Amino acid sequence: MKIIVDAMGGDFAPLAPVKGALLAHERYGTEIILTGRTEDILRSVRECGREELPAGVEIVNAEQVVEICDDPSTAFKQKKDSSLTVGLNLLRDGQADGFVCAGSTGALLAGATLVVKRIRGLRRAALSPTIPTATGKAVLIDCGANAECTVEYLLQFAYLGSYYAEKVLGVERPRVGLLNIGAEESKGDELRRETYRKLKEAGAAGHLNFVGNVEAKEAMMGACDVIVSDGYSGNIMLKSIEGTGKLMAKELKAVLMKSAGTKLAALLLKSALTGFKKMLDPNEVGGTALLGISRPVVKAHGSSNEVAFCNAIRQAAEVAQSGIIADIEANIDKMRISRED
Amino acid sequence: MKIIVDAMGGDFAPLAPVKGALLAHERYGTEIILTGRTEDILRSVRECGREELPAGVEIVNAEQVVEICDDPSTAFKQKKDSSLTVGLNLLRDGQADGFVCAGSTGALLAGATLVVKRIRGLRRAALSPTIPTATGKAVLIDCGANAECTVEYLLQFAYLGSYYAEKVLGVERPRVGLLNIGAEESKGDELRRETYRKLKEAGAAGHLNFVGNVEAKEAMMGACDVIVSDGYSGNIMLKSIEGTGKLMAKELKAVLMKSAGTKLAALLLKSALTGFKKMLDPNEVGGTALLGISRPVVKAHGSSNEVAFCNAIRQAAEVAQSGIIADIEANIDKMRISRED
Numbered sequence: 001m002k003i004i005v006d007a008m009g010g011d012f013a014p015l016a017p018v019k020g021a022l023l024a025h026e027r028y029g030t031e032i033i034l035t036g037r038t039e040d041i042l043r044s045v046r047e048c049g050r051e052e053l054p055a056g057v058e059i060v061n062a063e064q065v066v067e068i069c070d071d072p073s074t075a076f077k078q079k080k081d082s083s084l085t086v087g088l089n090l091l092r093d094g095q096a097d098g099f100v101c102a103g104s105t106g107a108l109l110a111g112a113t114l115v116v117k118r119i120r121g122l123r124r125a126a127l128s129p130t131i132p133t134a135t136g137k138a139v140l141i142d143c144g145a146n147a148e149c150t151v152e153y154l155l156q157f158a159y160l161g162s163y164y165a166e167k168v169l170g171v172e173r174p175r176v177g178l179l180n181i182g183a184e185e186s187k188g189d190e191l192r193r194e195t196y197r198k199l200k201e202a203g204a205a206g207h208l209n210f211v212g213n214v215e216a217k218e219a220m221m222g223a224c225d226v227i228v229s230d231g232y233s234g235n236i237m238l239k240s241i242e243g244t245g246k247l248m249a250k251e252l253k254a255v256l257m258k259s260a261g262t263k264l265a266a267l268l269l270k271s272a273l274t275g276f277k278k279m280l281d282p283n284e285v286g287g288t289a290l291l292g293i294s295r296p297v298v299k300a301h302g303s304s305n306e307v308a309f310c311n312a313i314r315q316a317a318e319v320a321q322s323g324i325i326a327d328i329e330a331n332i333d334k335m336r337i338s339r340e341d
Numbered sequence: 342m343k344i345i346v347d348a349m350g351g352d353f354a355p356l357a358p359v360k361g362a363l364l365a366h367e368r369y370g371t372e373i374i375l376t377g378r379t380e381d382i383l384r385s386v387r388e389c390g391r392e393e394l395p396a397g398v399e400i401v402n403a404e405q406v407v408e409i410c411d412d413p414s415t416a417f418k419q420k421k422d423s424s425l426t427v428g429l430n431l432l433r434d435g436q437a438d439g440f441v442c443a444g445s446t447g448a449l450l451a452g453a454t455l456v457v458k459r460i461r462g463l464r465r466a467a468l469s470p471t472i473p474t475a476t477g478k479a480v481l482i483d484c485g486a487n488a489e490c491t492v493e494y495l496l497q498f499a500y501l502g503s504y505y506a507e508k509v510l511g512v513e514r515p516r517v518g519l520l521n522i523g524a525e526e527s528k529g530d531e532l533r534r535e536t537y538r539k540l541k542e543a544g545a546a547g548h549l550n551f552v553g554n555v556e557a558k559e560a561m562m563g564a565c566d567v568i569v570s571d572g573y574s575g576n577i578m579l580k581s582i583e584g585t586g587k588l589m590a591k592e593l594k595a596v597l598m599k600s601a602g603t604k605l606a607a608l609l610l611k612s613a614l615t616g617f618k619k620m621l622d623p624n625e626v627g628g629t630a631l632l633g634i635s636r637p638v639v640k641a642h643g644s645s646n647e648v649a650f651c652n653a654i655r656q657a658a659e660v661a662q663s664g665i666i667a668d669i670e671a672n673i674d675k676m677r678i679s680r681e682d
Contacts, residue, residue: 132588134587134588134591144522147522147528147529147530147533148530148531179577181485181488181572181573181576181577181580187488188488188573189488189489190489192488192573215576215580216577216578216579216580216581216583216584217580217581217583217584217587218584219584220581220584220585220587220588221584221587221588231522232522232530232533232574233573233574233577235522235556235557236520236522236557236570236574236577236578236581237557237577237581238557239522239556239557239558240557240558240561240577240578240581240585241581241584241585242557242558243557243558243559243560243562243582244581244582244585244589245589246475246558246561246562247473247474247475247561247562248586248617250475251616251617251620252593252617255610255613255614255616255617256610256613258613259613261613262609262610262613264606264609265605265606265607265609265610268602268603268605268606268609269597269603269606272596272597272599272600272602272603273596275592276589276592276593276596279589279592
């Protein structure tokens with residue numbers, strides 16, 4: 001298993017991606033290609049206390065870096081010698097099994113779509129993070145790649161999410177829910193009502209385990225394993241969860257600092273609270289799978305530390321091992337709505 | 342100040358609305374009209390330890406009750422002698438200054454729109470709860486009344502929310518943000534981009550304090566006082582906040598029960614945690630204003646207890662006192678997009 005890591009992407013590049021890559025190599029034996037400026041990468045390697053790269057970790061040089069100010073839709077083309085574009089070219093050419101990048105989401109999405117290409121027959125690729133729920137976790141698809149969606153996009157997201165939950169997360173017969181503002185078939189806008197009908201058909205045919213509309217609150221309580229959404233609403237959901245988590249963590253901290261008694265309580269809770277804090281920590285969750293691309297691509301959080309990179313690399317390897325892409329290719333006919341062709 | 346309370350609406354009716362009404366009467370001197378079955382209401386009054394109603398609290402009898410199984414869009418018409426319809430008729434006829442109801446949101450929305458009517462010139466009424474933020478609170482408008490919106494609806498919601506934040510919540514020059522999936526003007530779907538342009542114009546003309554697009558996370562961190570959204574996405578945001586709050590409260594409880602040490606910590610934190618728990622408790626937040634109706638209407642949460650009813654009654658009185666409806670009427674011309682007329 002060999003994973004390409006964009007060593008120049010993310011808030012703490014190149015140190016965090018390099019550290020994360022070395023960690024993944026050490027822990028899981030994953031082979032790594034780091035793309036980026038060779039001397040910058042080697043400096044980071046030395047900062048990790050190593051004289052040289054271990055066998056199985058190599059550098060492919062790229063002089064340019066895609067910046068936040070670059071136009072996301074054309075950056076991969078304008079900067080042909082960037083760590084992003086060089087990495088995507090290697091992936092397309094079969095030099096590795098997956099790609100991890102913590103740089104601009106828009107540039108990665110455009111680059112992956114146009115360089116590596118989507119799986120034939122899929123209309124759009126989708127960002128598919130897992131979110132914590134009361135019973136474990138759920139895949140939220142899409143959460144920002146496609147602000148405007150058609151019924152066919154959403155139908156395809158349902159399949160992509162279901163395969164991901166089953167093959168990568170190991171959920172049997174994943175329960176697929178349509179994110180909506182009420183449980184009844186008639187709820188939501190025209191897009192939701194028509195998608196509901198298509199998902200119901202797919203459920204009746206035994207292609208998906210469709211459990212109906214789910215409200216955001218019920219989804220978080222564990223009502224389904226796959227939450228199907230357009231990218232606009234999915235992003236609102238994801239960011240609301242993050243915002244509430246941040247707000248509550250802040251309030252809890254204030255509570256714990258209130259008095260001598262609460263400070264003592266904070267000491268008593270120190271280790272027990274670790275898991276609580278981890279629950280909404282993006283570094284722990286790993287990266288966001290970019291589903292629908294013909295090879296595994298994982299978007300790591302911009303603020304990823306080395307643990308986050310290590311998790312994202314493991315995740316890319318799991319996607320590659322799962323065979324999900326071959327499964328989607330083999331079942332693509334179920335995911336088409338002919339009259340929209 | 343006289344407020345009508347639907348005594349038959351909500352999970353704990355008639356006891357909770359009756360108790361809440363008596364509490365509001367006692368605390369704030371608010372005069373109350375309770376609508377519903379006289380004998381049921383009087384039984385609840387006796388359960389509160391009173392022989393009869395105090396002066397200033399009266400009953401207007403209504404034999405029917407709108408149930409959850411009734412069609413929301415026609416319930417107020419089908420059940421003319423319901424506590425909902427009788428209450429709305431009293432409000433329309435000027436018998437009181439506001440109306441509080443914890444029954445079906447859809448039935449209240451349809452009834453208020455068709456019996457009491459919208460403010461002339463407004464396209465739609467909107468559900469406008471306040472949500473907690475890191476710096477206080479913000480009005481989220483709309484959060485479920487209108488799943489499908491036009492640019493004009495959103496422009497009008499911006500004004501409604503701004504007047505509400507200023508006149509009822511007491512915020513000076515409320516910062517109005519458009520809920521979106523990124524800060525740039527080009528973000529989101531066509532509806533968002535066109536609404537952005539209209540809000541920017543309104544800001545430039547000095548009619549609104551428009552601060553641009555806001556992401557859900559930044560909104561929760563206190564980036565604005567009014568969050569403008571279509572009802573579908575706003576509902577996703579509200580329910581995601583509620584779900585995350587519930588999930589984190591559950592996890593925290595598990596943390597506090599983990600061992601003898603954490604149980605001791607829980608004891609030490611008992612009073613300090615009260616405020617933390619209240620933050621996301623719908624009973625504390627009060628009701629959701631139904632903005633755009635020509636008289637004050639407040640939707641109380643279905644699970645409202647007496648404190649929640651008392652808060653919702655105070656809120657309806659505050660809306661009535663604020664003069665917000667007259668302000669909106671006087672400024673309606675700014676809120677129209679002529680070519681959509």
